[in-house]
Amino acid sequence: MSAIAIVFDSGTGRTKQVAEQIARGAETLEKVETQLFSVEELLKADEAMDELDRFDTILFGSPTYMGTVTADFKRFMDASSGKWMSQAWKDKLTSGFTNSTGLNGDKANLIATLQIFAGQHSMIWISQGTPIGALSEEGHELNRLSSWSGLMTQSESRAQSPHPADLATAFEFGKRVASLTRRWTGD
Ligand SMILES: Cc1cc2nc3c(=O)[nH]c(=O)nc-3n(C[C@H](O)[C@H](O)[C@H](O)COP(=O)(O)O)c2cc1C
DSSP, X not given: OEEEEEEEOOSSSXXXXXXXXXXXXXXXXXXXXXXXXXXXXXXXXXXXXXXGGGOSEEEEEOXXXXXXXXXXXXXXXXXXXXXXXXXXXXXXXXXXXEEESSSSTTHHHHHHHHHHHHHHTTOEEOOOOOOOGGXXXXXXXXXXXXXXXXXXXXXXXXXXXXXXXXXXXXXXXXXXXXXXXXXXXXX
């Protein structure tokens, strides 16, 4: 069994929907299990962070706030310093995702922050992987926001959910993460 943890923060639920969509995509592959963790629950007790140790892949996601992660997500990053000290997450696979209102919204800065965070933990970064529609023969809408580094999604300020094409991109991303996790574990 290949195990994928999805650690996220979400103030008004849209980033959580992206996390759920990644999990749905990942679980289309056999021998893959996923589990969602909100940073809120992980910050409640030191032992909660230990739950992440058993996973082969740990994904990180946060809404973009002022061009970077939320304060609560940063609290989670800082609280992971014990894991950094022991390099407990070394050689686990990882990647990152963010949802925000702006089409751009400075999401790239957040993804770069997560890449550096992953590097500090000696984790191995998975890129987004789905080509932009303009490059595909079918002209699909996937990866509408043209991010190659990590998964970016967008929601209008009045919309309750991210754009459907972005949720579909998250689903594909989940499949990619699951497939690479299975290759990594040899399962
Ligand atoms: C304090 C704050 C800062 C924000 N900063 C940005 C930003 O820099 N770029 C952007 O595009 N949207 C920004 N937003 C909008 C959020 O990214 C957007 O509402 C997002 O959907 C929130 O995700 P959630 O529903 O998972 O909480 C900001 C919102 C708040 C409350």
